[in-house]
Amino acid sequence: MAAGLVISAPASGVGKTTLTLALARAWRNRGLNVQCFKSGPDYIDPAFHAVATGRASVNVDSWAMDRAAIEQLVSRGSDADVVLAEGSMGLFDGVATRGVSGTGATADIAEMLGWPVVLVIDPSGQAQTAAAIAAGLRDYRAGVRLAGVVLNRIASPRHEDLVRRALDDAGIAVFGALPRHAEISLPKRHLGLVQAEEQAEIGKLIDEAARFVAEHVDLDAVLRSATAWSPQAAARGLNVTPPGQxxxxxxxxxxxxxxxxxxxxxxxxxxxxxxxxxxxxxxxxxxxxxxxxxxxxxxxxxxxxxxxxxxxxxxxxxxxxxxxxxxxxxxxxxxxxxxxxxxxxxxxxxxxxxxxxxxxxxxxxxxxxxxxxxxxxxxxxxxxxxxxxxxxxxxxxxxxxxxxxxxxxxxxxxxxxxxxxxxxxxxxxxxxxxxx
The missing domain is CATH 3.40.50.880 (Class I glutamine amidotransferase (GATase) domain)
Known part of the structure; x- marks a missing residue:
């Protein structure tokens, strides 16, 4: 039976993709079968997921897809050991008007599938306020469960200690803290990340991200926080008609x-x-x-x-x-x-x-x-x-x-x-x- 997790953050640009790729590759290096998904309409990230896991990744989108379609798409993870859904933007960011099964927010997918959320928090320019943000996200919507956080771009041991103490006081688990590390920064252009197929060294970059994250994050604790999951039988799949034979x-x-x-x-x-x-x-x-x-x-x-x-x-x-x-x-x-x-x-x-x-x-x-x-x-x-x-x-x-x-x-x-x-x-x- 697979274990499901959602990787999200308070905002874009915090490090969701890097952490998702690093966790996926690190667990794969341990012999686990990892399946990734992308919540929302981003069409670039699934190609990175595929490089990290060796398995095709697809988008799941609560604004455009109904629950049956989403369940049918995620059922491909039924034979995996770990299933990771990478979010878009901030955890609760979607559109104002509900679509087919939600607003397009990552939280919709987390609640629908019952998967807990690992938050990537970048406390640059902050200390204890980072705990207030994490606690606010934890308590904002009853159906969404926070597993814990990974701190990213920590400035110093003292900075990490201040943030960890505040999160501990708030009852929020800290799975790890990542110092700034330019070598695992993914290059960007005006529509998002430079595509995986355009980066000859992408496999090495993901390997370095996996090594770095394994050094600073308790991978076993993250895995234990995942929810055991088996897909429900979908009554029907995605409504898509081919444009031709x-x-x-x-x-x-x-x-x-x-x-x-x-x-x-x-x-x-x-x-x-x-x-x-x-x-x-x-x-x-x-x-x-x-x-x-x-x-x-x-x-x-x-x-x-x-x-x-x-x-x-x-x-x-x-x-x-x-x-x-x-x-x-x-x-x-x-x-x-x-x-x-x-x-x-x-x-x-x-x-x-x-x-x-x-x-x-x-x-x-x-x-x-x-x-x-x-x-x-x-x-x-x-x-x-x-x-x-x-x-x-x-x-x-x-x-x-x-x-x-x-x-x-x-x-x-x-x-x-x-x-x-x-x-x-x-x-x-x-x-x-x-x-x-």
Whole structure:
């Protein structure tokens, strides 16, 4: 029977991912079978989890998914010794309006699955106040149970002693304290961590994090705090329809933001996926019946994409007879032009009239609920799709037929409607699930 834990924190940037990876690798080094999950819509962290554990990780999201879907996804951990769910942002951070089964907060997953929470606390610039924060998180919601804390970025032994004494007075267990250690810092860029597949030394970095955490954290105590868990039989799984039988999927450093659970659901439904690299100037498989361009970092490779004649010509030829869909960065590449951060305008594939710019950056972030006004691969007009949008591009033009009426999590209509022209469609949000 697996033992379940949630790794969370009071805020982003405290060290959740590093601790999750370190615990997973340290326990794996001890011969334990470890399964990770990511709570929330972050599509980068699961790839790091997979490197640390040797097992695929997926997202679970209470705003976009119902309880049955979440239980079906986490059931993959039934054969593991330890199951770790890494949270997003702070423990209780979600949206103001409830979604399918919650607000998207990590606390929703902890309560739903009955897994206790290990908090990562960064007491930089604090001492006893760190205990007040931990106690407030412990007492905020009755259904969420705090197992204990790991202190991160401790400045000195005296600093650690002050914080430990305060936490002990509050009745909160301290599993360990990590001094500052630059060697295990994960590199970042504007949409989060630099992706695992782009870091040749990621395995060594995780090994060093595991060694460091094992030296300073009581791994046995953390493991004992986990709750024995066996998954409930899900009445049904995730509601996902493949966009086609044979799917040509763009996959490289510019097109890598795709939810693992989506690909698994497509394959489970009988779809076949063939990958191609636009950055390597490859065209989609001519035998496929649909092409899908996920998001990623096309803005970092815009000049190369613009110059890749075989890719652009092959994609346009494909779209003459079969559907092509792009999400976020993929949507931008389906457009007419993309202006990079230096103000240089690059010609894209021209399947849609969309023009975007990174010269003046503006963050777009949040859950999206889209009611399709036109068909897109796998979904008919009227379908209600749940997804998440995160990018810094500015729309200069979006002249084509709107694909959907799109609302944010508060119910407000937003301008990023997506587009349709001929066989090409695109959205700024990444699809997570379809409402039943």
């Amino acid at each position: 044979r799917i040509a999927l763009a996959r490289d450093a510019a097109f890598s933001f795709v939810y693992p659970h989506m690909l698994e659901a497509w394959r489970s439904a009988g779809a076949e996926i063939s990958t191609f690299s636009p950055l390597a100037d490859e065209a989609p498989d001519a035998s496929a019946d649909v092409c899908w361009l996920p998001g990623g970092y096309p803005e970092l490779h815009a000049g190369r994409i613009a110059g890749n004649v075989r890719f652009r010509g092959g994609l346009r030829a494909f779209a003459e007879t079969r559907p092509v869909h792009g999400e976020c960065g993929g949507y931008m590449v389906l457009g007419t032009a993309l202006t990079d951060a230096d103000g240089v305008r690059h010609e894209m594939t021209g399947l849609l009239g969309l023009e975007t710019s990174f010269a003046t950056r503006r963050m777009h972030l949040g859950y999206r609920l889209a009611a399709l006004a036109a068909p897109m691969p796998g979904h008919q007009p009227g379908a209600r799709l749940r997804g998440h949008e995160f990018h810094y591009s500015t729309i200069l033009a979006q002249p084509d037929t709107p694909l959907a009426v799109v609302h944010d999590a508060t119910g407000a209509v937003i301008a990023e409607t997506g587009s349709r022209r001929g066989q090409a469609t695109g959205t700024f949000f990444h699809l997570i699930a379809e409402d039943r």
